[in-house]
Amino acid sequence: MTMKASFKGKFDVDKSGGTASLAFNAGNVKLRATMTDAALVAGPSLNGLSLAVEKPGFFIIDYNVPKKDVRFQFMNTVRIAEKPLNLTYIHMRRDNRTIVDASLVVDPANKLSANYTVGTKNCKLKYTYVHGGMATFEPCYDLSKNMWDFAVSRKLYGGDSLKATYRTSSKMLGLEWSRNSKTTGSFKVCASMNLAEELKTPKLTAETTWNLEI
Structure with a gap:
């Protein structure tokens, strides 16, 4: 049996924290336990503990232990005109909130996505264009706010990538530098x-984030 451990640390100017998770395969199903630093502050507790069962590509069931809340996520893929349409259904039991996410892969360079919260006006439409396999452009239109968000990212040599975002609703400008490595882990600033x-x-x-195999 293969077990995988993941440790994530996060720091910002207001607070810092960490997350640890342990996962292992049980046949074609993955079992995972995740714990935040809230479970260790002032002694061991169930605060910040969540348990999950996942069958990749089909479903994920998350159980938040302190809140006694269950989150269901189901995935499926259908084909429209020989193009894959990826569908994701998410339901949060405690909030009684349901989200439907759909993405249509037109070709390797073009993808259309939609995210809708059932029973509300919250709906976002996004177009993704990959130029030369290196640069990605993602304009996103929020129907409820009648506003646009924009994201541009570019892959760099050595596994690094840069991403810039701008949200017109909040006038928030963001810049992200990240690296993913199987040997040294990953980081994001x-x-x-x-x-x-x-x-x-x-x-x-x-x-x-550091990933280990046990």
């Missing part, structure tokens, strides 16, 4: 700035 504020002070966050 983010800077964000609210352009609507008179004193434009960037907010910095850093996140790193």
Whole structure:
């Protein structure tokens, strides 16, 4: 039996924290336990503990132990005109909230996506264009706010990538530098700035992840 452990640390100017998870395969199903630092502050507790059962490509069931809340996620793929349409259904029992996410892969360079919260006006439409396999452009339209969000990312040599985002609703500008490595783990450094504020002070966050096989 193969077991995988993951440790994630996060730091920002307001607070810092960490997350640890342990997962192993049980046939074609994955079992996972995740714990945040809230479970260790002031002694061991169930705060910040969640358990999950996953069958990749089909379903994920998450159970939040302290909140006694269950999150269901089901995935499926159908074909429309020989193009794959990926469907995801998410339901949060405690909030009684259901989200439907769909993405149509037109070709390797073009993808259309939609995210809709059932029973509300919250709906987002996104177009993804990959140029030369290196640069990605993602305009996103929020129907409820009648506003656009934009994201541009580019892969760099050595597994690094840069991503810039702008949200017109909040006038928030963001910049992200990330690296994914199977040997040294991954990290992400983010800077964000609210352009609507008179004193434009960037907010910095850093996140790193280590993966181990046991």
